[in-house]
Amino acid sequence: MRDALDAKGMSMREAARATNYDPAYLSRVLNGRQQPSKALAAALDRVLGMEGELADLVVPSNAPRQVSANADIQHMRATVDHFLDHDNRYGGDAVASAAVQVWKCGQRKLDSGAVASRVQNEYLGTLAELAQISGWLLFDSGRVNESRSAFLESHMLALQAGDKPIKWFALDMLAMHGIEHRRPNETLRIADQLLDESRIPPRVALLAHIRKARSLAIAGSRQEAMKEFSVARASLQDSITRRDPSWTWWVDERELTGHEGEALLVLEDSNAAVPKMRQALELSINTDASRRGRLYYSVALLAACASSRAWRDCESTLIDIIPMLEVVASGRSRRRLRGVLAGITHSPGVPVWLSNIAQEVSAML
Known part of the structure; x- marks a missing residue:
């Protein structure tokens, strides 16, 4: 693999980007600390023009038994529902670590090559959703850096799976993270990236307008922020279509009103923020x-x-x-x-x- 990278004039990080794999995982493989999966070898073969040579080399003597991927997928989906229900009732603190454990366990099985290729895309998509949920629970429990890493991992897994709805979800969560931790320029870039996509579902676009409004408020641009909120409010009811991802169910009047209140608070207009916050609470x-x-x-x-x-x-x-x-x-x-x-x-x-x-x-x- 090192010889092929050198011949191609490609760095390890460039190869990671080209194959949509985690650079840390690729580094462990390059340094002999982790067994490469068939999927990784095949992806590298395509990028490096190796015609299957690397994939043919993945024949470990202690090859892991392929797991029942369907059972794993069902388990991961069930845990997502359980963790979210617990989060709604009691908050994310108690279940964040459990969600991360399930996600990381699934990640290890995937990286070890223990998932059959015929269900790999479905497995990747499910794992991407679990990484996103883990990121949300970590975010709610105040574990800032870990939550950002989980959202980034979710985005990468969704790209590998070709799962656009989860990719959009991960980007929305990264935009939310940027607002919470005062990175308005990052959030603006993500919002504009979403809005520039062709045929983006209306409610995903609505959320992008909300994130953009919040970041503009942080930057002190009141007029532009209120304009984005007006666009979002005008499309709140009309935005519901069959193309909307299932995860957008929570975008409602309360959510939009609360975001308006938060923006007004950042803009130091507390007198206008109070009725918005009171309405959101009601x-x-x-x-x-x-x-x-x-x-x-x-x-x-x-x-x-x-x-x-x-x-x-x-x-x-x-x-x-x-x-x-x-x-x-x-x-x-x-x-x-x-x-x-x-x-x-x-x-x-x-x-x-x-x-x-x-x-x-x-x-x-």
């Missing part, structure tokens, strides 16, 4: 069974009320948050809550009674 209570969502929007409303110095509203929202903390373990929401409480406690002119409540809730965390 929609979450009335139409959504997700306890994690209620905690998220309650904390978001608290942040908006604190920013506008609406101290009595802060008090009532804090009192509502307390019982949720006994049920929902979402590292993301708790981290934000800590920051809001610290801001309230140290804010000049904050009433003593509110500062005391904030300190009590901080102690609970």
